Amino acid sequence: MRSVKVLFVSPEVTPLARTGGLGDVVGALPPALKAVGVDVRIICPLHRGSLDGLKSKRIAGQLRIRIGERLCFARLVETCLPGTDVTVYLIEHKGFFDRPDIYAGSKGDFPDNAERSFVICRAAIDLPRLIGWRPDVYHAHDWMAAALPACLNAIKRPEGEVRAASVLTIHNLEHQGSFSPEKFEISNLPRSYFQMEGFEHYGRLNLLKGGIQHADKITTVSPTYAKEVRTETQSHGLHSSLVYRAADLVGILNGIDKEAWNPGQDSALPHPFSLDTVETGKKECRKALSQELNLPYEPSLPLLGAVSRLYRQKGLDALAGALPKLLKKNDFQLALLGSGDPEQEKSFSNLANRFPDKVSIHIGFDDGLARRIFAGTDFFLMPSRFEPCGLAQQYAMRYGSLPIANSTGGLVDTIKDLNKHPKSANGLLLPNIEEASLHTAFRNACNIFAEEKKLQFMRRNAMMREASWKEPAESYADVYKWAMERSSINPKAVCA
Template sequence: MAAHTTTQMQLQQNSYYKTHNRTQHPYRRMYKHAHAHAHARTQTQHATAKQRALVVVHASNAEEDRILADLERLRKENDELASIVIGSEGEESKTLRQAAEAGAKAAAAAKQQLASVQPEAEQQPSVESFLGGKDVNNVNNAAIKAEALPTQNSAVNNSTAVTADSNNATADSAPDSAAKPATTGINFPPPPATKHPSMTGMPAKNLEVAEKPRAIVFVASEAAPFSKTGGLGDVAGALPRALAARGHRVMVVSPRYQRGEGLDEAIGEANDTGVVANLVLGTSGAHDVRFFHTYKGDVDWVFADHLSFQRPGTLYGDEHGTYGDNQFRFALLSLAACEAALTLPLPDSSPDFPTYGEDVVFIANDWHASLVPIYIASKYRPHGVFMRARSLLVIHNLMHQGIEPSTTFETLGVPGDWYPAVDFVFPEHMRAHELDKGECVNLLKGAIATCDRIVTVSTGFAWEITTPEGGFMLDHMLRSRQFQLGGVTNGIDEDEWNPADDPDIEAGYDDKDMSGKATCKAALQRELGLPEDQYVPLVGFIGRLDPQKGPDLVRDSLDFLVRSLGCQVVVLGSGLSEFEEWMRWAETEYPSHFRGHVGFSVQRAHRITAGVDILLMPSRFEPCGLNQLYAMRYGTVPVVHATGGLRDTVEDYNPFARGGTLGSGTGWTFAPPSNEALQSAMQTAVMTYREHPDAWKEIMRRGMRMDHGWREAARQYEQIVEWTLMDPPYA
């Protein structure tokens, strides 16, 4: 298959960019069969008697006589109709005649039923009740679909060939207009517009369908379950599925990592598309990137394959630190994502429009994908490509900005006049020496300057990053774009994190019967070698062992928690060696009250979340945080520092609310992030646990009953996408 290049000269000469101005036609899979039947009706009026009976249920009394007359005429002309639909006589014609007679009887029964009931939709009997429980859509369904659905040409070399083949297939598949039977004048009910069938991992209850389905391309350095090291992978794995469930056509582009940690075997299930993009990145030259693809959960998962992604260690580094070529690796990813939307044929999600085309919305996540809006503004739009495309920047962690020496700008493939967009100068007190000018390339700054909208993973974090204390030297830029800045709180996968059906915990439970919670606590105490005691508060900490997560506050307050409050404490995490050494020391100092596990295990994280009574999260800053959501889902009470998403999602307990009976709130928050504030919050929480068990159980239940899923977050992202499309391009 021909490779596709992105040099400026080739962009000017490529006929695709000159002649093609693809319009937005996202394909809604949930209407696939309904549209196919509508097409067949308008072309050949291939309607069976049972389908006519369906209309009687919804028709008014004034139309029933006419419909019954149509049904009688259809019965008499049954042989002719059968020859049109199935192209044969004999036994099949006899079967269709019998179906017509059954339909006439069903219509008469429907008329009698309608005369005796109210016309409201909720009181009308279903058509299945008239047809003996049979599916009215099964009659000649295969024949109708075979004629109505266009054939797809799977062998394509480029986007131009894909467009031509698709159009030809659609034209060839249209039935001969001379074969149309006489119209019956019967209008079938339109397809449903408010519900979507259930998809894998996403419940369908109360799930609305978007009024205007869009083509959306996620770009992320990791996406669960294929690759994951933290919350970014969770979001990139769950949010696209939630948007696809609302009817959008969604693609996720991430690297095809190999031999590294944090990978899932599912990444090997992706198939080689045969499409190779020849990407030119400035002075670093041309590089071939091959695309792999799999279709799951109504989402196109696309993986960019390059040698730089095939190395041992974690996704971003090894035991010696982060990889020195990370900027180059993720520049390839960003440019490959732009090319995937233009050239990659993906008929699984849209047989009629295999490529996503130019009318797309890119959602770039963190600095790893920050070059996407920069490339769109500097490389594509000057040549008339992606003129109607828009880009969203999602900031998960502002501390990591993709900062490299200024000399690396020439290797990005960005035109030289766009250097001010990524130029960043450190203040004098942060420079290495007197001759250091402090100049560098900051990819996240460039994305802030060129993207159309900015989204953070919580509303609290959206405000914090505009302050000097939380802006990491980009607060002035973010304040200048405050009218395009907003926050959407992350959700969690409620199927994976479900205490009622979790294979990794000792016993299941829910908010109505929480007896399994005590069983999980006893099992965890046995697993850790701690004394089994239901009356001793068991406190957990799960997270990276670095200053952001506040493990030093846990370390400095451990003696107070153990000796003054009598708590048992368990810590799960890895990171700085000084904290790992402290965990080993603490086990010998408090043998019956402390256990630490260096490393991370998803199964153990589930058992700790279900078994502990209190989850402690003293993060100094937390853009969103997921562990507190997992904890509340499992009836574990969070005690958190009031920052970012922690403040947004944990309601501080108020014992005097609701008449002073059971209070309100789902946990405790404290500020500032100090030992004194943490110890005060923990003392109040432990006192409530011991002295007010009924109030404690209500706190647990309120947390378990909260909506922690992605449905509301997907709706908010959808609204932001619509706002973005209404505005002209920002750059």
Template structure:
């Protein structure tokens, strides 16, 4: 294990605690925090959005313009999150807007331009701030041009001579596809020739620009790294990932348990820990409260919970055809989520028929999400694809057994009861078919009905799993050192 402490610039489009729309923000806070605890000199950069926490009071540490055409003026403001220094790139023309990426489900027309500028400014500011990173760690398509510019624009710049780049792929569905005309802030695009970014004669994808130019690439779970090399798993970029396969590794995201711990979760009627007596008492109280909250009968039956966006990615279309069949058993099902209105109306129809057994709450409700994690016996995640996933990790922490499809991070984090009962933490199915989901639901229900003591043993074993960020951060440090060597 190399000992040299590294200087790292972590580049992301959102950071939990400052501004957030999804799971990328969780990683962009937790990974730098864990790297800092491991004595690395890590700093974060993101755009200075209008609604970012603390941006109005933040001190301006740099007032400048891009050295390269079009010489756009910008400022850098200094903030801090969990002890990690943050550089917010402030350019009102691009980032002083009501939202980060879109309004009313319509992406901003100039997103390519905005994030191309941000990628350029991240590197442009470094010599001026006197921060010379060993590693620039980019994330997803928004920052795909960072590795590209390091290789093309700065390849003979002494300041960056020792700097290497890493790109994390959190979700390859989103590629950042733009025409050359939409990327006028990068003179490199004016020639309309960028073979290591292009997908056609007229368009490039910012994710591809990063994948083809980063020194190392990582996916947010080992299985997702393998899936990216397949047509199905890469959403059309398989050749690029195959081409870079020797530099592609999978590192399972850690979990920030600070908000997801049944011992001190403020949203629960009873807190509990990983001992049998505490688990039984705590989950029973939480189940009663959940049943009451969603209007189901307060009885001792197996409760299946699901909290997710209503999308195909989350596998709701595997559940819908078999849900009525499953509800013929002695069970209760609670689904909380918003998203596709067609899926929502189908769930409402089933809820109208099975009101005593099935509750569908069309809402994004954090408090209810915590209650589902604690009050359910099983948590259902039949995802079509899932780069990492966090709810299966939260579920295990709450002694709620995840039922997952064996893809991406779900496969890497859940041990199937039927494969190895002694080390089991949940149930896994593989075929992307409704009937396969029905079979695994019935398998879990059979165990619940016939062997309640066995279920409690598996629940306690699940609670003992630990996916803390420290372990993942160690793997990232090894990846950084391999990029440098």
């Protein structure tokens, strides 16, 4: 039996272009899919800097892409995902993709993001013409590729020809690709697609909603998030569509690349460590981290860390508001790396100035420092208001830092709370992020730190947690088969 052919369609892929977890997943899942027998390739825009350091690349041809009445041409650059044998096709169009960032500039979202989205989708459909490889399944990732299922469904085919199947993965439902209704004209889709059962959402063009309505199968990045998005409070306005497609919606927990996130072989750490050397290794990493962050080295106090974008979703604003009282009632230190909302940046900077011996804040992002925070801290904070999956808590556990997190999304699926799972605990889950819950969690963390045996027990549980991509890859392989079955039953599907 031949391998299923799958084309990943994404605006980003680590390490070629990345803003967050989406790129990490698109970079890590394909090699795992190859290992379970899936013939997988990736198509992604050629963003500024994507080719830096790549030795192997070639021009595979010229794409023809129609956006409204405009015919665009883009070069197709073929390369390999670094460190793997996964083929990546990059869409080279300087007008649309040669920019300092992927989604937004200094003045906010790029005004032509709708056009850029359809360029990605149309390029993916034109790809087989150039390379002689036809996907059985197109796997679209998030809103910028979400119009792809509809574009596939709209293609006129000879009678009896089975269309390619489509899978849409929702990495974060908050980001939907919402535009003025006039933007629908650039799609070249039938006018009937702009309706309540398709792309129309309160009078606007909503790309993610269109993808949900048209895809053969839909996945989210954790089982709990798949349940949450079907509720009115966590659906970000798409409750009806997600409930309607519930039978085709699957939650698959993200894994992590255990080779890329290996504290025993991480060159960013001053003292790499394994499970056998974790106690001495983390002690040395903490000592070095304290020096790097200009925090007094206080081995008798727990050091808590956070690596996060500073946006409302992540809940760190609640922590900033409660931190003075938390420090008054509990003795600990905090190291935070992040950027985002200027008001949150200012709040944490003020706290660092107010408590220089207890709080360190580094505005920005630094991959090496992030890894040293995972390795050098005792606990890792993720008070997210919602969290589709969360990768940072998995990285932290891999490096022996116990997560303290809100009970939402993938945090519930990855963290075993001490109270509920005393024999396999690897972290602490909060019922909410109100001040009282934060106080309880910080007090519990301080108590765990004071009990060395309990700390070591939980730390080892965290480091031994199975977090590879093998099981998720097998689950996605099943989803592809289900999607192909649905496409053969509904060869001319317009929408669900």
